[in-house]
Amino acid sequence: MKLEVLQFELNARKVSVRVKPDATLLDVLREDLDLTGAKRGCGEGECGACTVLIDGMPVDSCIYPALKAAGKNIETIEGLGTEDNLHPVQKAFLDEGAVQCGFCTPGMILTTTALLAKNQSPSEEEVKVALSGNLCRCTGYTKIINAVKVAARNINKL
Amino acid sequence: MYWEKYLKVKTLHEAMEILKLYQGKARLIAGGTDLVLQLREKKKRVSVLVDISDLPELQYIKEEHGQIKIGAMTTHSQLAASPLLWEKVIVLAQAASSVGSPQIRNVGTVGGNIVNAQPAADTVVALMALDAKVVVFNNDGGEEKIPFSELFLGVGESKIDPTSQLLKEISFSLLPEMRSSLGRLARRKALALPILNIGIVLSVNKKENRLHEARICVAPVAPVPMRMKEAEKTLLSRKLSDELLISASKAAFDAADPRNSKLRGNTAYRKELVRVMTYRTLKTALATRGGVGDEAGSITV
Ligand code: FES
Ligand code: FES
Numbered sequence: 001m002k003l004e005v006l007q008f009e010l011n012a013r014k015v016s017v018r019v020k021p022d023a024t025l026l027d028v029l030r031e032d033l034d035l036t037g038a039k040r041g042c043g044e045g046e047c048g049a050c051t052v053l054i055d056g057m058p059v060d061s062c063i064y065p066a067l068k069a070a071g072k073n074i075e076t077i078e079g080l081g082t083e084d085n086l087h088p089v090q091k092a093f094l095d096e097g098a099v100q101c102g103f104c105t106p107g108m109i110l111t112t113t114a115l116l117a118k119n120q121s122p123s124e125e126e127v128k129v130a131l132s133g134n135l136c137r138c139t140g141y142t143k144i145i146n147a148v149k150v151a152a153r154n155i156n157k158l
Numbered sequence: 159m160y161w162e163k164y165l166k167v168k169t170l171h172e173a174m175e176i177l178k179l180y181q182g183k184a185r186l187i188a189g190g191t192d193l194v195l196q197l198r199e200k201k202k203r204v205s206v207l208v209d210i211s212d213l214p215e216l217q218y219i220k221e222e223h224g225q226i227k228i229g230a231m232t233t234h235s236q237l238a239a240s241p242l243l244w245e246k247v248i249v250l251a252q253a254a255s256s257v258g259s260p261q262i263r264n265v266g267t268v269g270g271n272i273v274n275a276q277p278a279a280d281t282v283v284a285l286m287a288l289d290a291k292v293v294v295f296n297n298d299g300g301e302e303k304i305p306f307s308e309l310f311l312g313v314g315e316s317k318i319d320p321t322s323q324l325l326k327e328i329s330f331s332l333l334p335e336m337r338s339s340l341g342r343l344a345r346r347k348a349l350a351l352p353i354l355n356i357g358i359v360l361s362v363n364k365k366e367n368r369l370h371e372a373r374i375c376v377a378p379v380a381p382v383p384m385r386m387k388e389a390e391k392t393l394l395s396r397k398l399s400d401e402l403l404i405s406a407s408k409a410a411f412d413a414a415d416p417r418n419s420k421l422r423g424n425t426a427y428r429k430e431l432v433r434v435m436t437y438r439t440l441k442t443a444l445a446t447r448g449g450v451g452d453e454a455g456s457i458t459v
Contacts (some may be wrong), residue, residue: 065209133349
């Protein structure tokens with residue numbers, strides 16, 4: 001099978017990778033680039049575990065053809081913070097206990113950063129709508145919503 | 159392998175040339191939020207995908223001479239964020255905000271939703287009530303206009319053939335004193351297929367307190383979204399009153415013939431739903447921009 005060259009910007013670095021023409025963006029991130037932060041939950045665009053940001057917008061990478069991403073700017077959880085220097089949204093999720101098994105967390109955090117980039121003080125309803133494409137089987141959402149509010153406050157203080 | 163080649167084109171012309179070259183083996187892809195799954199499940203087959211979603215000449219929402227024109231590759235998020243639509247065409251803004259989830263809305267396009275022809279697609283129900291038309295380019299260089307009423311042939315089947323045709327634009331006229339609303343019932347607010355979608359567009363005659371025009375589109379109660387012609391006629395027959403809305407809703411109930419569905423409920427339930435939701439959505443539509451009803455059942459717009 002003929003591989004195609006895919007070029008895009010990934011976590012602020014230019015990347016060029018050879019991909020199968022029918023690979024999804026999630027396949028390429030996880031299998032070819034070893035970025036396993038984005039998770040495969042349903043694989044069908046229903047759960048948001050595979051969320052990445054494309055040009056700043058949350059997208060389900062499991063149904064996004066990899067070659068569609070050519071020339072775009074992709075951000076994954078790996079690009080957000082480091083272990084000693086967490087992004088404020090990551091820190092808020094930890095501090096507020098918004099993480100249990102953690103499977104939904106990368107997607108939740110990326111969706112949250114996209115929301116807060118557009119809207120610095122979202123209402124509870126706005127948070128719920130923004131996160132409506134990210135399912136969590138553990139937390140019951142209360143702590144996640146709380147963490148988003150805390151993150152918003154902390155970012156505004158910076 | 160689900161497809162062999164994935165080509166992102168830079169111009170409309172290039173897209174049409176590729177379709178011509180591959181003679182039915184290539185098809186257009188927009189956001190792909192439905193198509194990728196259909197190809198994976200082998201519900202559709204294709205060798206070459208031609209991605210037109212990034213063409214700027216297919217992304218716009220504008221008002222021109224009393225018409226709204228929308229480029230086919232406008233995403234649901236773009237529609238849902240349009241102040242123009244929220245001000246003048248609420249039913250479409252609501253429909254676009256109801257699609258899937260934010261992740262799906264950021265990628266899925268209005269044109270893709272139309273060509274894919276799912277029986278209760280939110281924006282399709284709204285556009286049908288808006289009496290919209292589409293402009294389609296053929297690969298012989300010709301162009302045609304198709305009204306929504308003729309666009310859908312059956313479940314998942316529209317008149318537009320994405321292996322040889324490109325949906326360019328969707329347009330519809332604004333009506334005098336236009337009021338509109340979408341009624342939607344689903345198991346949950348996000349990521350749930352509608353059990354019932356109702357798009358209503360009205361043009362009110364304030365002086366006489368009656369309607370100039372009324373359009374009701376309901377789905378899914380048939381393989382393709384359905385206009386409720388009897389109910390629409392009823393609405394134009396007299397001055398506005400609660401009783402008039404009740405008889406129109408009854409007419410919609412009589413016309414709807416949904417089948418028993420494990421997903422959406424049985425026929426009796428779904429017919430009753432058509433009645434109740436037609437009534438409620440009519441009320442909401444009338445209440446946008448100032449219409450009010452009182453306890454005694456009179457309605458003033
Ligand atoms: S894994 Fe992509 S939405 Fe569930
Ligand atoms: S923490 Fe387990 S799914 Fe959300």
